[in-house]
Amino acid sequence: MNAKQAWGVIAAGVLAYELACNEGELLSEGVDDWVATKRFLTRAVIAALALHLGKRSSTRFDPLSMGFHGIRKGSRYLTALKHC
DSSP states (O other), X not given: OOHHHHHHHHHHHHHHHHHHXXXXXXXXXXXXXXXXXXXXXXXXXXHHHHHHHTXXXXXXXXXXXXXXXXXXXXXXXXXXXXXX
């Protein structure tokens, strides 16, 4: 699967959820609840995601990029250990 296909799967999943969810359970309504209880954290995560997806922060300072690179590197390391 490539990135375009993965985005298609994500979009289809969001659309399917939004059509099937209970009243008051839209994803945006869930975010509203988070903003009401954890305003700073929710807005920080939204900002980090926007900066990451918009390529507005250097990979060196992007916590999402650093985290995913670390996870991928670690999983490759663990896979290599299993084959030794």
